[in-house]
Amino acid sequence: MVEIHKFISDVTGLFQLVDVLHFIIPQAGVGGGVEAKEHVALLPLIKYTLLFLAGVGTVFGIALAITAKKFAVKIDPRVEKVLDNLAHAHCGACGFAGCEQYAEAVIHHADVPPNLCTPGGAKTAEAVAAITGKKAVTREPNYARIICKGGWSKAAKKFRYEGVRDCRAAMLAGGGDKACVYGCLGYGTCSRVCPFGAITMTEDHLPHVDIKKCTGCRKCEAACPRHVIKVLPASRQVLVTCNSKDKGVETKKNCQVGCIGCGICVKVCPFEAPSLANNLSIINIDKCKVCGLCVTKCPTGAISDFIPSRQKAFIKDNCIGCRICTKVCPVNAPSGELKKMHSIDQTRCIGCGICTAKCPVSAIDGTFNASAILSEAAKKKVKAA
Amino acid sequence: MSTDFTKLFELIVAASLINNFVFTRFLGLCIFFGVSRRMETAVGMSITFTSVMMISAALSWLIFQYVMVPLDITFLKIIVFIGIVAGFVQASDTVMRKVSPGLYHKLGIYLALISTNCIILAVPLINAGEHYSFIESLAFAFGSGLGFALALIIMASIREKIELADVPAPFKGTPIAFIVTGLIALAFAGFSGLIKL
Numbered sequence: 362m363v364e365i366h367k368f369i370s371d372v373t374g375l376f377q378l379v380d381v382l383h384f385i386i387p388q389a390g391v392g393g394g395v396e397a398k399e400h401v402a403l404l405p406l407i408k409y410t411l412l413f414l415a416g417v418g419t420v421f422g423i424a425l426a427i428t429a430k431k432f433a434v435k436i437d438p439r440v441e442k443v444l445d446n447l448a449h450a451h452c453g454a455c456g457f458a459g460c461e462q463y464a465e466a467v468i469h470h471a472d473v474p475p476n477l478c479t480p481g482g483a484k485t486a487e488a489v490a491a492i493t494g495k496k497a498v499t500r501e502p503n504y505a506r507i508i509c510k511g512g513w514s515k516a517a518k519k520f521r522y523e524g525v526r527d528c529r530a531a532m533l534a535g536g537g538d539k540a541c542v543y544g545c546l547g548y549g550t551c552s553r554v555c556p557f558g559a560i561t562m563t564e565d566h567l568p569h570v571d572i573k574k575c576t577g578c579r580k581c582e583a584a585c586p587r588h589v590i591k592v593l594p595a596s597r598q599v600l601v602t603c604n605s606k607d608k609g610v611e612t613k614k615n616c617q618v619g620c621i622g623c624g625i626c627v628k629v630c631p632f633e634a635p636s637l638a639n640n641l642s643i644i645n646i647d648k649c650k651v652c653g654l655c656v657t658k659c660p661t662g663a664i665s666d667f668i669p670s671r672q673k674a675f676i677k678d679n680c681i682g683c684r685i686c687t688k689v690c691p692v693n694a695p696s697g698e699l700k701k702m703h704s705i706d707q708t709r710c711i712g713c714g715i716c717t718a719k720c721p722v723s724a725i726d727g728t729f730n731a732s733a734i735l736s737e738a739a740k741k742k743v744k745a746a
Numbered sequence: 747m748s749t750d751f752t753k754l755f756e757l758i759v760a761a762s763l764i765n766n767f768v769f770t771r772f773l774g775l776c777i778f779f780g781v782s783r784r785m786e787t788a789v790g791m792s793i794t795f796t797s798v799m800m801i802s803a804a805l806s807w808l809i810f811q812y813v814m815v816p817l818d819i820t821f822l823k824i825i826v827f828i829g830i831v832a833g834f835v836q837a838s839d840t841v842m843r844k845v846s847p848g849l850y851h852k853l854g855i856y857l858a859l860i861s862t863n864c865i866i867l868a869v870p871l872i873n874a875g876e877h878y879s880f881i882e883s884l885a886f887a888f889g890s891g892l893g894f895a896l897a898l899i900i901m902a903s904i905r906e907k908i909e910l911a912d913v914p915a916p917f918k919g920t921p922i923a924f925i926v927t928g929l930i931a932l933a934f935a936g937f938s939g940l941i942k943l
Contacts, residue, residue: 409817417809417826421833428837432844462851530910 512565671712761889796891
C-alpha cells in the first residue's frame, strides 16, 4: 500500500516538474505559412477553435439544408419501379441516352410506348405497361444479321496481317487484310462487344449470331468497323448477305460467295422484291415474302435463308380443288384437276410457304408458316361460330 | 491591379507542367487511374475538376485569410479546407440537379469523386503556405486543373490504344497503366528547374 502511494506521488511530482502544457498539447500555429510563436495564448486559442468549428459547421449545415429544400427535385417513385424492371444493358436500343432517361420518359410523357426496351423483351414490356397504365403491344424482336459470308476459306486476302486480333486494329493496317473492302474481317470484335454472349466466331472466322440470345441492342452494329452487321426485324429471314459494291468480275476474284450483280434474283422473284444498285442486289423488306426462291437460284450463294429448316408442303384432305395453289407456286409443284384433290410434287417444292398462305380453306400444311396460318384460321372459325 | 501578369503566367505553367500534380507530385492518383480509361470520362472529369478546384480555392482562401489568420487558428486548415470542399461539392450537386439536369447527367457522377481527390486539398494548402494573393491562388488552381486535364487526356489516349495491344497477361489493365504513368512522369521530369517555384 505504501509503495503504491509512493509511486503515485513520484509520478505526479514528475509531472509537476515538467511544463505539461508545452509537451502534451502540441504547439499551435507553427508551420505552413504562419511563423512559430514564443508563447501561445492557450485559452483564447481553444475558445476561438471551438467557436470557429461550431460556427462553420452550423453555417454549412444550414446552407446545405436550405439548398436541399429549395432545389429539391421530386422523383416519382414509379420511376424507381420502372427502373427495376428494365434490362439495364445500357445499349440505347430504346432510343434514349440511358435506362434512367427511358424510365423518366415513359412515366412523364404519354406518347412514349412501354415496349421500347428490346433486351427486356415481352416481360419488361408488360411490367412497364402495368406500372404506367399504358398498353403493351408486343413488338417484333430485332436480330443482328451478319451481311457477309466470306469466311477465310471463301474470300481472298491482300496480305498477311500479324497484328492485334481485333477488327478495329486490323482496319488501321491498310484498311484490313481482306481483298474485298466491304467484307467481314473475322477477328471477332463483335463477339467481344456483345453483352449477352450471342455472337461466336466459327472455324471459318465468320461471326455467328445465336438468335435465342440476341436482343437487338445494336452494340455489335456500332462496333463493327466494316459496318457488316445490320439489326433487322426477326421476320426478315431472307437477305442478301453481301455488301460488295465492286463489279461482278472483281467480286468473283475476291470472294466465292459474293454478290456479282447478275440480276437473276430480280428476274426470278414472284414479288419483285430484289433490286440491283451499285452491282449489289438488295431485297426490299416490305415486298419480300420470305419464300426463299432467290436463295436457290443465286449462282454464287450470296443470298442467305435464315429460316432454320424449310419443310415441304403437303395437301390435307379438305382440299376443294380450287387450283389457287397451282397459280401462286413459283416452282409449279402442286398439280391436280379442278374440283379434285391436289397434290404437291415433293421434289419440286422448296418450302416457300406461299401456297399455305393463299389456300382459302387452309388445306396445306408442312411449311414453316403452316402452324401460324392454321392457328389463325382456327381462331377465325371459333369467332364465326 | 498590382499583380504582375508574368507572375500569374509563371504560376499557371508551374502548376500545370513543371510541378504537374499527377506526374511530379504524385497526387490524385486513384481518380487518375479510375477515370483515364476512356476519353469521354477523362474530358468530363477534367472540366468538372477545374471548375470545382477554382471555386474551392477561392472559398478556402477567403476563409483562411479573413477568419483563420486573424483568430490565429491556422493549424485547423486541413480539416477546414476538406470541410469547405465537401460542403461545396454537396451544394453544387443539389443545385445542378435542379438547375440543369442535362449537365447533371453528363458530369454529375464526377462531382462525388472529386471530393476524394488529394489535389483538392493540396492546392488550398499550398496557397496558404506560400502566402499567395487571391488572384494568384485562382491562377494556381486553374493551373492545377489544366495540369490534371493534361495528365488525364494523355493517359486516356494511351490507354485506349493499349486496350487493343498485346499486353502480357499479368500486366493487363492497371499494372500496365502504372508503368506507363511512371514513364510519362519520367518524361515530365525533363521540365523540372524551368521555373523555380
